[in-house]
Amino acid sequence: MFRQRTLDKVLNDYLYDVLKCVRCGFCNSVCPTSNISLSYRDSRTSRGRIVLLQAKHSSVLNLSIESNAIQELMDLCFGCRRCLEVCPAGVRIPQLIWRVKSSGPLRLNKFFYTYYGTFEKLGAMIPTLSNLLVKSNFGRTLLEQILDIDRNAPFPSFYGDSLEKYIKKHSSSNGDRGRLALFIDVFTNYHDVELGIRTVNLLQRLGYRVEAPPQMEAGTLALEFGALKRAVKIARFNIDSMYEFIKNDGKVITISPAAYVALKIDYPELLGDEKSRIVAENTIDIVDILLNEYDDGRIRFKGPVENAVYHHSCFTKAARLTTSVKRLLELAGYKLTEFEECCGIAGIWGLIKKHHEASREIGNKLFTKIEHAQMPVFSQSETCRLQLKHYTNSRIMHPLEGVMDRILL
C-alpha cells in the first residue's frame, strides 16, 4: 500500500525554515501569485503555503501533502525568488516548496519538463518540423493535450543550430585575455542563438577564448516540477564540467539570468560542496564582464541618448544583477524608466494551461505600463522577453542587444 511521506522526511533540513516563519506576510507583498484576483484566499498566497505546512507539522491540517489540493496550491509558487529578498527570517521559500512538490504524483508532463533539455535538443535537430509543429493548430493541440501547454501561450521558435555547436566550430585558438566557458542553458542554446553568437563574437574581439565545455540544461524546470533527484544530477554534471574548466585558469560566463542563478545560487544549495562553491565564485555574467572592460578603459560607449524601459526580471533580481544591468545601459546612453512588476511567465509556468490566465493577469499591469511608455524595453530574462513580445507591441530586447552596437573597442 502507498505510504504517505511525513513532512519531516520530505523537507529534511528545510523543515526548520517552515517552522521559523513568523507569518509576517512580507512575502505576500512581493509574490506575483499572491497579488491576483484569486489570491483573496490566503491558501493561494505565499504565506498561506507556509502556514499549511506549519499546520501539517502541528497535525492540524487534515490533508496529506501529496493530496491534489495541497499540490495544486504548491504549484502556484513558480520560484521567482522575490520572497527571498524580503523575508527577514531568511526562510528559503522556493527551495522548500520544491521539496513539497517532489512528493506529488508523477505525471507525463512532469516527466517531459524534467527532461526538457533532451526534448529541446531533439526539437533543434529537426527545426523545420519542430517550428511547423509549434505554429500549427494541430501541433498546439498536441502540445496542449500532452504537455498542458496552453494553445494561446507564446512559444519560441527553434533557431536551427545550437549555440554550443557554433562555439565549438568558431572557438578561436588564441585568447590572450583568458579562457571563458559559456554556460548556456536551453533557451539561448536553441532559440535565442543569434544573441549568443553576437556575444561570443564580441568576447572574441575583446581577446577572450570562448569555449562550451560539456554541459546540460540549467535544470530550473526540474526544480520547479519538484524533480529533485534529476536536478541534483544535472547540477552535479554541470558543476564537475565547469570545475574542470576553472581548474585550468578559466572563468565561467553566462548570458541568461537563469543560468547565472543556477551556478551562483541553486547548485551550491543543492550540492553543498566545495566544487560548487568554487564554480559559483568563478562565475560572472556578461554584463559584469563588459562593465569591467569599461572600468579598465578597454571599451567605450558611443550612441545617442535614448529613453528606454528597463524591466527587472525576477531572476535578474534574484541574481542581484539589476544594478549592473542598469549601469551598463546608462553608460551606453539610455535614460531608463524602471518597471519592477513580474511579467507572469516564470519560465514555463505561464505557458501551462491551468496557469495561463493567471500568468496574463499577473503581467497585465506591466503590459499596460509598457504600452503607455512607448519606448524600447530591455529585459535580461529570455522568457520574460517572450511574454512581453507576445502581449505588447513594444520593441523588447536583451540589454546586450541595445549595448553591443554602441561599444567602441
Added chain:
Amino acid sequence: MTNYFSKVSSKDIDYLEKLCGSNNVSTDEEDLVTNAIDAQLGGFHKPEVVVWPETSEQVVEILKYADEKKIPVYPRGGGTGLTGTVPVHRGIVVNMKKMNKIVEIDEENMQVRVQPGVVYDALNKELERYGLFFPPDPSSGAACTIGGMAASNASGLKAVKYGTTREYVLGFEAAFPRDGLQRLGTKTFKYSLGFDVVKMLIGSQGTLAIFTEINLRLRPLPESMETSAAFFSSISDATKAIYKIIRQGLDVAALEFMDKPTMGAVSEFKKIEFPNAEAMLLIETHGSKKAAYEEMERCISVVKENGGFEIWHASSKEDRERLWSARKGAYPSVLKLGRFTLISDVIIPLSRLVEAVEKAYSIGKKYGLRTSCIGHFGDGNLHVNWGTGDNGEKIESLHRANDELNRWVISIGGAVSGEHGIGTEKKSYMRLQHGESYNLMIKIKRLLDPNYILSPGIAFDLDDLLNKSG
C-alpha cells in the same frame, strides 16, 4: 460555556453562499487552516467557515444572521496581528480581503476613504502621487490592512511625530450586530457634538462592529527627510540620548532603538555591517530641507554629548530605505536566533526607559531566555523579544517572563500594549490595566453586541461577559 454558541450548520452555509456567492464562502480545509492563525506564537484555531464579503450590505446581513443564530463572527484583515486575534470559538471568519478598494481620494481636503482590506503600503504608494501619506507606519505595513490597523489602533516607527491610527480616523461606515450599518464621524478635523463613537471603536479589536469603510485624514509628504544611525557603547547612553532629544523638544519623526542582538540579526538580513556597538538609534527628521537638516544637526549634537561614537547619514533614498527595511524586519530577523520567540509591546513613561530595558534583561536572565530589545523609544514603546532558541519545552518560561514584565510595567504607570492590541494574549491584563473601568467596557460590549458574537475570546473573556455581576 462551550455550548453557549451555535455550531455552523449546512443550512447556515447555504445561507452564506446565497448571500455572498459560493466562490466567496469556503469550508475547504486549506481555507480554514490559513484563517486559523496570525503572526503570534500561538496555536491554530480553525473556524467552521470563511466568508469573503464584497459589499457593506453583505457584512450587515452576515452579522444580523449570526446574531440571530448565536454564531461567532471574527473579522480578519491581513492576519499580521501579534496578539492572537484568531477564531478561538470557531464560527465564521469574515475575511475582508475582497473589500480592498480605495473609494475616494479627496486631495483638497487631504482625506481618503478606503475599504478595510486595503494594505497600508499599497495605500501610501497610491497617495504618493498626490503628495500625501497616512503616517502611522507599522513595521507590518507591507501586509497589514487599514481595517486591522483601526481595530488595533496600530502605529509604528513614526508615531513619535505623527501619532497613532487613532489620530487619523475621521469616520467609519461600520456594521453592528443589532444596529445595522452606521455612518460615524464627520469630514472635519474636529467637532463638538456628542460622544466620539469613532474613537471608541478604534482599538476595539473587532468586538463591537466590523468596519466596512474608513475615512482617514492624511498629511502632506514632507519636503525633505534626514535619516541617521547613531551607535553607542552602552544601552544607557543610547536611552539617555533619546530622553534628552525628547526633553529638549527636538522635532524627530522617528527615534528607534535596537540593541546588539537585534543589530546582529538585521545585519545578516540586509547585509549591513554595523560597528561593534551595544546599541544603535535610528533618527529621522522631516520638514523643509533646511528645517530637517538643522533638526538632525541638533539631534546629532545630543547624540555626541551622550556617547554616540559613530554616526551614519543616509545620503540617498536607497540608503534610507535600506536602513528602514532593516528596522522593519527586525522582529522576524530575530527569529533566526531561535524559532520560539515571543514579543512584548509595553509602553513606558519616558523617564523609566533605561530601567525598563535593564528590567527586561534581568527578567530574561532569570528565566534563561535570549533577550533582545527594539523599540519606538521616542514614545516609550519597548518591544522585548524573548526567545528560547529552538527549545520548545521552555515555551512556558517565555510567557512567564513576559507576564513579569507586563505586571511591572502596569505597576509603574505604563501599559502592556502600545500598538499591537489585545487579542487573546493580553486580555488577562485588561482588568489589571484598567481597574474598575474595565466594567464600563464590558457594559458597552453588552449594549452593542448582546449575544457576544463579535470576536468572542478576543479582548474580553467570554466568562467575564456572561458573568452579569462583572
